[in-house]
Amino acid sequence: MSTLPSKTLDSTREFFRRDQVWPFLAPEQATVNVDNQVILYVEGLNLSFDGFKALNNLNLYVNDGELRCLIGANGAGKTTLMDVITGKTQCDSGTVFFGQNHNLLNKDEAEIAQLGIGRKFQKPTVFEEQTVFDNLELSLKTDKRVLPTLFSRLTPTQIDRIDEVLKTIGLAKHRFMLAGALSHGQKQWLEIGMLLVAEPRLLLIDEPVAGMTAQETERTAELLTSLAGERTVIVVEHDMEFVRSIARTVTVLHQGSVLAEGTMNQIQSNKDVIEVYLGEEAAAGEHA
Structure with missing residues (x-):
């Protein structure tokens, strides 16, 4: 009798396995039309804050699979543009399309993330009291409602996916280390990994090498370069x-x-x- 609850729980978990979840509980897989090879269309974007023109008739087109760098002085509109693309901020006018078939201005942040757009902010936001592996597991693109989450187990495919990402970000040997014990650079890589396990089509990366050592910066350059092609990467950086x-x-x-x-x-x-x-940068250097 003492083993019955354990067996019952195991049976229930098997029933709700993430690769066997009921169809109506499974998250929809969005398709992105990139027939024209362009994955991001930004046209005529305008946004003002108390009279300050943060975005001024901005037009931007990013090809599918490319690595694009955005640069500009503080206040140029880089972060504001990313805020609009990810649904954090509403613009005054203009259009933003993900592929030819998804109007991002009609969607909220969660819907945009579900489409396959991931964003990494400058400061790492990892779960420091959880292991590196657990951080990646929590970031998997699965149904996050209570019932599927409570009874779900990792599938062999998902474990392989996490292992693959661990190798990509160079943290395979640290899988059981608490995220809080990682170096600053390693936390940045872990956060990129947390985006990757959700299998995004478009990655928005904000100042990834701020505060990094020279060696970590070099490794980050290799990582971001390797990601382009299979996915699109937009990097905002001052360095x-x-x-x-x-x-x-x-x-x-x-x-x-x-x-x-x-x-x-x-x-x-x-x-x-x-x-x-x-x-401006040269002038700053002369006066340093």
């Missing part, structure tokens, strides 16, 4: 050396609009960019 190390296409924002776009060499030789952005 110009880091941008140079990963840049394929660079978009420069200034006063809420796109000032210039192209390869890093093209950006570095652009007179407007030199005057507005790189010139």
Whole structure:
């Protein structure tokens, strides 16, 4: 009689296994139309805060599978743009489409995340009292309602997925370490891993190397470069050396609009960019 509750619980868990969950409980898999090879369309985006024009008729197109860097001085509109894309902030006018078939301005943050758009903020937000493995498990793209979560078990496929991500982010040997014991750089990688286990199509990464050592910065460059192709990666960063190390296409924002776009060499030789952005950086260096 003493083993009955355990057997009953095991049977119930088996019934609600994540790979056998009832169809009406399973999260829908969204399809993204990228027939034109473009995964993100931002057109005519405007947003004002108390008279300040944070976004000013901004237009941006990002191809499926590319690594795009966004640069610009403080207040250029980089973070505000990411806020609008992820549903955190509503714009005044304009359009934002994920592929050709998903209007992001009609969706909330949870719906946008479910579509396959993941965002990493500058400061790592990991569950420090949980292990690295547990952080990744909690981030799996599964039905988060009480009943499926209570009785679900990890499937072999999901365990393999977590193992794959652990290798990708370089934390396989730290899987059972508490996240709070990781270095700053490792926490940044773990948070990227937490996005990856949810299998996003588009990753928005905000200042990933702030506070990192030179070695961690180099490793982060390798990681982000490896992610592009299978998924699209947009990186916002102030560290110009880091941008140079990963840049394929660079978009420069200034006063809420796109000032210039192209390869890093093209950006570095652009007179407007030199005057507005790189010139400011050089001037700061002279007075340092």
